[in-house]
Amino acid sequence: MHNDGKVVPLHKAATDQANHSPLARLPVILLQVRDKAAQQLRHGLQELFDNADDTLFEMADRARNDVEQNIFFEAMRDLRLKRKNIERGFLEQFFDAFVGLTQYDPTHNALPHALMYDEFAPRSDDMERSVAVETMVGRVLKRDGFALDQLTARLNALLGNPLDDQHNPLGPAMLCEFFLQAGRNLGVEIKVKLILLKLFERYVLADTEQLYAEANQLLLATGVLPELKPAPARRAIDRAIANVSSEESDDTPPVDESVQEVFAALQQLLAHVRGSVAPTLESSAAAQPISTRDLLRLLSHLQQYVPALAAQDDFDLRNQLEQLLTRVSVRSGKSRIVGDADEDVINLIAMVFDCILEDRNVPDSLKALIARLQIPMLKVAVLDKSFFSRSTHPARRLLNEIAEAAMGWGDCDGEARDSLYLRIEQVVQRLLTDFVDDPAIFSELLADFLAFTSDQRRRSELLEQRLRDAEEGRAKTELARRRVERALNQALLGKTLPPSVVTFVQDAWSKVLLLTCLKHGDQSAEWQADVHTMEQLIWSVQRHDDAESSLRLLALVPGLLKSLRDGLTSSAFDPFATSEFFSELEGLHVRVLERSDPADQASPMVEVSQQIILQTADEGSAALTSVHLPRDAVGLRQVEQLRLGSWVAFQEDDDHSLRCKLAAIIEATGKYVFVDRTGMKVLERSRVTLALEFERGAVRTLDDTLLFDRALESVLGNLRRLNRAK
Incomplete structure (x- = not known):
């Protein structure tokens, strides 16, 4: 991968x-x-x-x-x-x-x-x-x-x-x-x-x-x-509305031709859905479109009731407008309708919000807040058609930034509503209360929200980095532990030795080897020396019948004991246990030198026939799945497509899912570590386990691309297909 x-x-x-x-x-x-x-x-x-x-x-x-x-x-x-x-x-x-x-x-x-x-x-x-x-x-x-x-x-x-x-x-x-x-x-x-x-x-x-x-x-x-000074604004359209980092003049900016071209193309796609916003009033007089200014007044009137209306599942903006137009028509005695251009904007915004509210990638708790933004977004789109053609438009950016910040939300109810939820709620309420016809409010709110999320992002990134460092350390320890296990098994398997020596090598000297491997690596002279000391210890307690072996043992023991003591001291091994072992080791060496019969030895001998597996403090990292998947398995391909920062949702039960972000891929141990949106670790999975969860639908990748842009493109795709069908 x-x-x-x-x-x-x-x-x-x-x-x-x-x-x-x-x-x-x-x-x-x-x-x-x-x-x-x-x-x-x-x-x-x-x-x-x-x-x-x-x-x-x-x-x-x-x-x-x-x-x-x-x-x-x-x-x-x-x-x-x-x-x-x-x-x-x-x-x-x-x-x-x-x-x-x-x-x-x-x-x-x-x-x-x-x-x-x-x-x-x-x-x-x-x-x-x-x-x-x-x-x-x-x-x-x-x-x-x-x-x-x-x-x-x-x-x-x-x-x-x-x-x-x-x-x-x-x-x-x-x-x-x-x-x-x-x-x-x-x-x-x-x-x-x-x-x-x-x-x-x-x-x-x-x-x-x-x-x-x-x-x-x-x-x-x-x-x-x-x-370095910031780069200047790229297009003339960027001067059409206040931006986060630039000052605007009071003069009305010129209309950008490219904006008109984009909106004209949108109107061609929307022509087939016109007529959905019309008063239910029979009148012999020809219908008269209301002005854009009057439409904004009607929307501002509706905006005052959004908090109550948004709580209802059947809230339909176009239906609410129809009712208002009917009242206006009855009062004036004329059939009043919305002009084609304004109706196209209404239809497009309504379809985009329908798409957003059906998007499985958007947390349900966020959808309730986004639904309340429909009228403010519609008003700014009526005022400024560059809303549809410019991805950096402050209103679009505000919605996208809110969605991105809340990507990791779960259920936010009651006391669970944290500072981010409250900040988004404040943004929504401020728009509903204060936005009349000056789009500059979006730039102001965007700047404040970016400052808030930037501070939160820095804190979460710091936690994520600490998590990665800790996981790297654990993985490095796990690799060293496996290397020590191999060294112990190579030295002990098949040998018949005193139980105390086997216990000493497995419980005490393994820690010396682990520290040496972590500090110097398994290719270092220090590692080789410690492994050699272990091999000498094992050889020294075995019975040898030739005289040369006895002479070799006599010459070996002083240096062996020093190496053992130095190693145990460096690993801070229990000095009382050390003293007890050396006393027993002295007796073992004496019996070897005396060439006494094994049956006469005070301590029985044991044959090491099973693989030695060292204990680990992190039992979770040691758990390995025995399942093997083919290389072209669908689940493995989905895992391979994950990148650091990818958001996923784990289905915990029928009603609850856990949203989290991939923060670390530890290839040495095949571990994927996930965090919540605050940067705290919430779970980890092996590569195979994660692939199996993908295959059975227990986890899915979340689309964290720009929310409004994604919804707009989906709506336009549907409109194109509708037009081709007709």
């Missing part, structure tokens, strides 16, 4: 190789940068493949002939079959690139293959691909080059290596390289590859602003080049 965790493979430590592992030298903060970026990149790739099918289908529909159409249909089939492999290959190369940062050699800084011609590809195809990649990379650098330069500078300062943007694992050139390499086995023509590259730019490279901003912020928070 590909190792990308923050825990060093400890079986290498036992052979004194862990200190040379590149991953062992990566700072913890760099691993956090990597994992945070991997989460966004994984989400982008999922969006890419979710949309690739529709794009290729549309291309096939517009094909000029059957041959061209078949190209796109075959590409769709090939992509479906290889999607998971491409996603996995991309992320594996991404993780490997971070490991390679410790080995980066500027004297061998060849361009990534994505920026070089492929000598095995047809020249025209190779050139088209290279031009496309260079254009994509150029657009990212022009747009977000400033933030990338800062990130590269911080990586240089952190690692002490002269890295450049082209070889930064988060740079566009390397990201394109990962994608091309991961998809090299796709059997598609160049026109399909160019389409996939465009989708890669749209769904992965389009969000490099957020990618670089979060990476820079993580490094800045740990004091890496704090003097």
Whole structure:
């Protein structure tokens, strides 16, 4: 299994190789940068493949002939079959690139293959691909080059290596390289590859602003080049609404054309569901749409009753609006309806919230709070259409940050409602109470919430790091214990010895060997000396009939006794037990020198015929399953896809599940350690046991990608299918 965790493979430590592992030298903060970026990149790739099918289908529909159409249909089939492999290959190369940062050699800084011609590809195809990649990379650098330069500078300062943007694992050139390499086995023509590259730019490279901003912020928070000024806002749309880290002017910002284009495309998809918000009033007069300002007044009126309404399972925003419109129509004597654009926003927000509230990844206790945010989110979407096109919109970010912070929630009732629950409840109540028509409140609440969660995250990360250190220590001790067991069994098995010597070796000298192995390793001179002392002790109490053996024993005993005493002293062994054993050992040596018959010995001899198993303080780590699974077992594949930071849910019974995060993978012992959202250890599993639980459905992986974005994409996918069906 590909190792990308923050825990060093400890079986290498036992052979004194862990200190040379590149991953062992990566700072913890760099691993956090990597994992945070991997989460966004994984989400982008999922969006890419979710949309690739529709794009290729549309291309096939517009094909000029059957041959061209078949190209796109075959590409769709090939992509479906290889999607998971491409996603996995991309992320594996991404993780490997971070490991390679410790080995980066500027004297061998060849361009990534994505920026070089492929000598095995047809020249025209190779050139088209290279031009496309260079254009994509150029657009990212022009747009977000400033933030990338800062990130590269911080990586240089952190690692002490002269890295450049082209070889930064988060740079566009390397990201394109990962994608091309991961998809090299796709059997598609160049026109399909160019389409996939465009989708890669749209769904992965389009969000490099957020990618670089979060990476820079993580490094800045740990004091890496704090003097660098933040990167300027990327788009004009970022000036359309107050942001967390920038001051806004009072002037009305210009409308961004790209926002209008995105919303126009959404309206085409939503055209088939219009008419769901209409008053139940018969009128001969033509229907008159209410203004957006009047719609906001109606929503503000509803907003006052959200706490009571949200407690009801049958609360339907569109139905509530219909009732209000009916009352307005009766009062005015005219049939009043909502305008097309506003109704499209209402329908889209309602469907997104329906999707969120049905999402199994969202804790039930959080759904009740999110349901109360529907009207504030609808109002901000009515006011600012960039809400749908900009993932960094403060209102969207606030919802996503709330969902991310609460990913590890279980049942939060009564006294169990902790500080995080109360903070989210305060955010919701503040929006319901204070938000009228000024979206700046979302920026204010987002800044406060990020400050709160940042403090909580630091505390949990500190606990997680302590846990990893402790688990590493336990694993190292377990490896040393197994090594000592092998040494004892090699020396004792098959031998006939005095019981006191067998007990001494197993109970006392094993501790000396354990300490030596932990401190110096089993390849050290100290280890070899202690093992040799044990072998000499065993030899010295066995009967030997030749005169040479007696002379050897006489010469051996003084040094043997000194080595035994020194070893026992270093392990702080009980001095009274030590004195008693040495007295008995002296008698054993005398009888050996006198060559007395074993039958005349005061102490009987015993044959060591069973394997020696040393006791361990951590009985849980010693428990190993005897079940063996085939390498291609579904459960094992699911386990292999887990990364540090992955959230999972263990089903404890029919009504309760435990949500926890993978905090450590101890490969030496095959142990997976999970923590709750505060960083406290809640359980551990062996690799096989975890695989078996996956197979029987007792555990499932939680999707921790951006909640609103995930729900929006799901709704849009449903709308596209609905439109194609019609």
